[in-house]
Amino acid sequence: MLLKLAWRNLWRNKRRTLITMASVLFAALLAIFMMGLKEGSYSNMIENIAGVYTGYMQVHKEGYWAEQTLNNSLEFTDSLKEILLEEPRLKGYAPRVESFVLTSSREFTKGAMIVGTDPEMEDQLIGLKKKLIAGSYFHEDERSVLMGEGLADYLKLTTGDTLVIIGQGYRGINAVAKYPIKGLLKFGSPELTKTLVYLPLKEAQWLFGLESRLTSIVLLPEDPGNTERISRRLKKRISGDYEVMTWKELLPELDQMIESDRAEGYIFMGILYVIISFGIFGTVLMMLAERKHEFGVLVAIGMKRLKLSFMVFMEVVIISILGAMAGMVASFPLVLWFKLNPIRFGDELNEIYEEFGFEPIFTTSTDPAIFLTQSVIVFILASVISIYVFINLSGMKAIDAMRS
């Protein structure tokens, strides 16, 4: 009953109601679109860097991360293997040997990161085969490399040429070798494309004198969202001998960059909503002022003030929620379009992004949380604003009101 009244009351002043709704729509639409874009780019970044290179989680020998040397390599024992296999939400794992070396062609020399890995497992983990842009993929018994295109360009090498590797191995031995380049890779992150060289695991272990040791085991969760949970579980079981690290711990810069950017987004959203709230409050003021007489009459004939206030509260809530929902609906095609057709940037913007090591792409996230959050925020705002309604009406004297 009250709801029906509230609804009809809204449409008495159609223009004002619609403008107020439109303002909420505007804020919600913008908030969703902006956060969608941000979250989309975060997922993209995480995937491109964490997903592709560090992986979402890694297991090392305890203390490896603090001192990343081959001397801190781990033994992939059966018990460790069992524990990993027992973990239900893990899609897979890939053993790795990573070390920094100098790579060289006839004329040029550059530092690079060797990633010794199981070709099939690595592909399962990060889809390495898809990153191949020239040549062909290697297999585990081969003695050849796949390298980033950026690095190959610098060294002026291409598929078929020989890459010289100079580094330091386990317990200080010299790690020097030559390998044919079987294929070239391109990653979403330009930084990775200029730095990585993949070697079959067995070969890397031989090169660095590691025998069966590894520097890390990269873990892939079925759902990246479970990373923290899985990490906690594993930590309980294997810490002491091993350390388990999530990508946030492995790449604190990336994590913080995302967090600070997200915070900026929230601040902006906050500003928008504050402004809109004032608009809603203004509308409430106008509603109360112009219906003073009517309210006086209602109270005089017996309607409890609380009930009256509640009715007005409902009006405010309806305006706000409808506006927010309209914003959600309006934003959906926009967000969807960008998700399916991500935009790549023009030159200058491209450079800036690449400078910071990110893929220059504009895409969105369709996480429902983003959408629903708006309605919740708006409801809370409407409620807070309505406190004024309750205060105002509780102090109203019917007779005075009817004199308006």
Add this chain to the structure above:
Amino acid sequence: MYVIETKDLSKVYDNGAVPVHAVNGVDLNIEDDEFTAIVGPSGSGKTTLLNMVGGLDSPTAGTIVVNGKDLSRMRENELINFRLNHIGFVFQSYNLIPVLTAKENTEFIMLLQKRPKKERDARVLSLLKEVGLSDKINKKPSELSGGQQQRVAVARALAAKPDFVLADEPTANLDSKSATNLLNIMARLNKEEGTTFIFSTHDQRVIDRARRVITLEDGKIVKDITQN
């Protein structure tokens, strides 16, 4: 010459099946100095006629000439300008701008006419004195009684030195004393300034004071009496 001269003035409303002749071929002549009341029951066309005389509405046929100018040919902007310079209005209520003082309200018209400051100041003070409100020049309408507000309205109406003043039920919301007072002022101003006053009214006191009473019925003038 007549201040107001209408020839065959008509206003027809075509709102549906039957066209309504609100004003039906009226010939009306008003001279300078007149103190005239227009009366008639509702539906008589009194309102419509005076709207046209006041340049607020356009006729469907006929002409209306005020001091030589044909209102029926004017476009809206010209009409507004004409009203500013040639016609004074006193409405039943809502005459004054609520945020301006009595002095500022009276002055307002002259500002619209872009008259120089000295002229404005002098005339405003003189008019407000005439209506007996010298001590209230800085009061806003909310601080004045109904009668006082109407008096300011009269001062305002005359400030622009109009050809005539149209007063629509000016006494309707006033008590006896204020009403009489107001009428006296207007009568005096009529004599002293020589401005034509045309009233639309049901108030017997006004009708009695008028020197000419025109009665309308069904869109036509049925009686035109000169008295007093």
Add this chain to the structure above:
Amino acid sequence: MLIKISWRNIWRHKLRSAVVITAIALGLWAGVFIMGFYFGIIEQKINDVVRSEVSHIQIHHPDYKKEDFNINYFIPDGLTISEDLSVDTLVQYTSGRVISMGMIGSAKANSGVRIIGIDPEVEALLTGIDNKVIEGAFFKGVKRNAILVGQKLATKLNIKVRSKVVLTFQHINGEITAAAFRVAGIFKTLNTTYDESNVYVNNKEFRKLVGENITYHEIAILLKEHEYVDTAAEKYKGLYPGLLVEDWLEIVPLMRYMTDMMDQVMLIFMLIIMLALMFGIVNTMLMAVLERTRELGMLMAIGMNKFRLFNMILLETLILAMVGGLIGLILGYITIEYYAVKGIDVGIFSAAYESVGFSTKVFPQLEARYYIQTALQVVILSIFASLYPGRKALKLKPVEAIRKI
């Protein structure tokens, strides 16, 4: 007079007007402050980049960059040129560097680095790198083959002052060479990525290892005044037509893009805020018009023409917006100036900021023209906001608005 009327009309509904004014003030305050925040970050970055990294002008062999910093492409006559420049009238400081890509290794780990051979005294004057040394000394305390390592790198390699490291790099004759160096000092700049990938050694010693006939790969110049940049660039381009002479904007076009992009982003940002505000303003003014139909009709009746009527509505909107705008701008100015001195600590994001070379203490600043720009935007906003309510006012017919005569 219209202004007087408009001003007083606003205060007929004190609370309602106050709400709109507050909203505008808050919106602008936030907008302006955020602009100051980001421009402060950029300004600092630019100053830092010029002072500590890029200097005003750099000179290279024309193919040095094309050939990916190959050590073979050093500056012919580099030593002479450097001398000449050091006495040039426009130049404050200049320094020449011998640069090679290579690897640094400690007992614990290896890492790729850019090895920069400098003349310590001269380089310190140019970039103030000596002030960034946080442990040990700037090329003192180690007799031979001293090296300066960045803190991030030192941590990674687990080395400290007086630790021994091996640098591996390519000699100009093509052979891979390695040499032992001892850490004389550890430095920390605003950019942890820089710290991780650059090490400093002595020019003369490095030449002996990488190629005696190498002059310099890079000559960097800091001018006496920032404004000399264009003049100096032209001058040196003319003096050394066979060399690549670049000013700082050409070397890091990123800086200009950043400023340009920030300008654009801020514009959109303010636009969005203004649009959000517009809803409230329109609603309020609409109410103000609709509740005064009789009064407005009366005004038209007594002779106020449409133009003036619209102006009155426009003025009311403008005054409303400008009062709020002024308050917002003043608040913004005060807060910006306050924090410009005090600084804002974004330390919780230190890893992120430092990795891309931004200081974690932000000193907001905003040029006067942005305040003016914002004020103008408010004026334009008001004009747009007044259109709809103004139209409503103009459509009123005095006859219908007042009681009929």
